[in-house]
Amino acid sequence: MPKLDETTQRARREHILDAAEHCFAREGFHRTSMQDICREAGVSPGAFYLYFSSKEDLIAGICEREKTALAQALASVAEAPDFMAALSQLGQTYCLEEPREKLRLHLEINAEAMRNPAIGHNVRAIDDFVAKSFERLLSDAKAKGRINPSADEATIAQIISILGDGLYLRRALDPEFDGKACMPVILSLISSLIGPVAEGTENSDKALKTDPVQVE
Amino acid sequence: MPKLDETTQRARREHILDAAEHCFAREGFHRTSMQDICREAGVSPGAFYLYFSSKEDLIAGICEREKTALAQALASVAEAPDFMAALSQLGQTYCLEEPREKLRLHLEINAEAMRNPAIGHNVRAIDDFVAKSFERLLSDAKAKGRINPSADEATIAQIISILGDGLYLRRALDPEFDGKACMPVILSLISSLIGPVAEGTENSDKALKTDPVQVE
């Protein structure tokens, strides 16, 4: 019973998680049987339970990975010189280009988060992490004089999250939905929230394809 | 000749739907057994199937009710003299005051809509209905000169839906989330989208260079 060395162990877990993600995205959490996952991962049921403690544990694992991925994405935003440009990039990647499969998975996880406290905790941790990251980014930008000093970072971060979630959900539910048409408007709204942009930046012109409204 | 008169019939259906809503919100669609629903409704399994054809049929019924309720709510907005005031009222009712139970139910239905085409159809029908309703409201307002004639109704309707969905989801996932703080900002964003035209300006450039909205 010599334990598998850590890297193999981790690799096996990742492999199973991949399989589970595909299955859940394809068929949903409840319609996916453990057999499905084991078959997809090429692993025996017995082996599965060496790496995960239960079917629900898989969702925790998926959340964990999501969190790591998001952390990287947000870190890259932090390093970007232009907040709006980085945000635009993020929106592009996460709301428009993310394969629909992922969106479905997300929805599935959200639903599961309602019943399973552990998963709920995981999901909220991710959301908090994202919100806090945005807050920090906004504070930094404010400190550097790049955004309106009167803007409330916490609220703006929330709004950004809300817009992201809304876009995500819409795309998931409606295969016909065209996010590209909305994105520029959304970006301009956020832009209007965080205040004056340094002129000559590419994003303001680029992102906005609709006529923005004059705000009182 | 007893043949249940139509109103009793309908009342019984509504009663069962109420029970199902509670169960689904509490435990989720898949974790709720027919026995659970029957117990909650005080109805025998046999009787249940006199009113609904299957477990899934319940979701269709729930969607139907939702649609009717939304239609009424949106009709009242249509009659309101002030679009933004009415929208604010709607946001208050649907995004802030709606009991969390409903939010959870919503999430559950969304997840189910991904796998079950019939339910997906139902859900999309509701979403389309809402979007179209907003479009019509905006067109009316435009016709009456109350909003910026250059605003694209379809896109704005989408954005409103997205914001609504996002708020809804956020509240569902995070019991601590305080929608009240965000709502005014969100309303002002929408207001800025439909707001009165600034005369004589090529608006796209203009809008982005004006002062951002002051968030109270």
Add this chain to the structure above:
Amino acid sequence: MPKLDETTQRARREHILDAAEHCFAREGFHRTSMQDICREAGVSPGAFYLYFSSKEDLIAGICEREKTALAQALASVAEAPDFMAALSQLGQTYCLEEPREKLRLHLEINAEAMRNPAIGHNVRAIDDFVAKSFERLLSDAKAKGRINPSADEATIAQIISILGDGLYLRRALDPEFDGKACMPVILSLISSLIGPVAEGTENSDKALKTDPVQVE
């Protein structure tokens, strides 16, 4: 609560029995629901139980009718001057022309007779009745010198029944089975069992399309 006059009562029973026969033949006893029968008969479930005490009771009723019908058929054979001619006619009617629906019904009843003693009793009563009838017919014929006096009526009656049952079953099971080819041979076999036929009778020539066996 004045009881329905006897004839209406009986007519209603017959009507329901017809419906049940169709249903059982079409779908089998177990796959037919009471609702099916009630729908087919245009009768409410409640009403059904005024005329029959249970689903199984229907089979008893069907047997009863069968018995009556067979009694008539056999009576006509008894009156026929030529036993073989009458038998040939009987075979034609019961084994070749009987609609397949009836055959299926028969099979269904046989299967049910195995489990339900009451039905078993009914079925055996019919079979005994048929056998006894044949015995009597044979005895009569023997008394009139029309058949071989050494033939054992009981055994021959059995053999006739066995051949009839076999034909019946075969036709029921195999839609392609062509009874017409076998019938003459079967008749000639029976003919050979009961001994010399009075010459000049039409039947020997008619019924037998194969060359009949000469019985000593």
Add this chain to the structure above:
Amino acid sequence: MPKLDETTQRARREHILDAAEHCFAREGFHRTSMQDICREAGVSPGAFYLYFSSKEDLIAGICEREKTALAQALASVAEAPDFMAALSQLGQTYCLEEPREKLRLHLEINAEAMRNPAIGHNVRAIDDFVAKSFERLLSDAKAKGRINPSADEATIAQIISILGDGLYLRRALDPEFDGKACMPVILSLISSLIGPVAEGTENSDKALKTDPVQVE
């Protein structure tokens, strides 16, 4: 690596089939629940479905076995020097000594064959197999000059089947039925059908004019 070796696998299937045969014979297909079968076989429901795909699949399995057994029995007839003696043996075994339980099972399967195409196919395959086997046996015998060359093998094979089915059915339905009394007569009938050629005669006429078998 435990992966059940083929023989154990097969043995388990046989064991379950035995249990199912008993149950079906005792209670009929429809009145037997999967629990009944599992209890009788000492197997969990889950395990059952490792060996069979459905309740109906059991009947296919039973047919399969029947076919194999029949094939062996018929093969032994083929090797016998005396066709009639072999047939007599077969009749003894299959129609007289077969335990009544088997007969009931048979009846049950026949009834089921009427509604379920897959089972119907199975049953017809067996019947065809038997008929074809008899045809071949008769042809062989004819080639060896043992039977009347004018006899039509196909028809005689049919008649044999019909007699067998009839006997079978009769025994199943009537516990009092004494097949022993009929068997010799039946055999003599068959014998008269295939009987030795009278030389120099146009046999069809001849065969039928020979002495009938003396029934003891």
Add this chain to the structure above:
DNA sequence: AATGAATGAGTATTCATTCAT
């Protein structure tokens, strides 16, 4: 570490029958 056969509680739905009207 890994296997995969086995478990057995759990599920949606049906249906013969009853009974208030």
Add this chain to the structure above:
DNA sequence: TATGAATGAATACTCATTCAT
């Protein structure tokens, strides 16, 4: 007499998880 809504036990099959090997 007749209705048909209501009952609730029963059923075939699934699936997360375990455990002997």
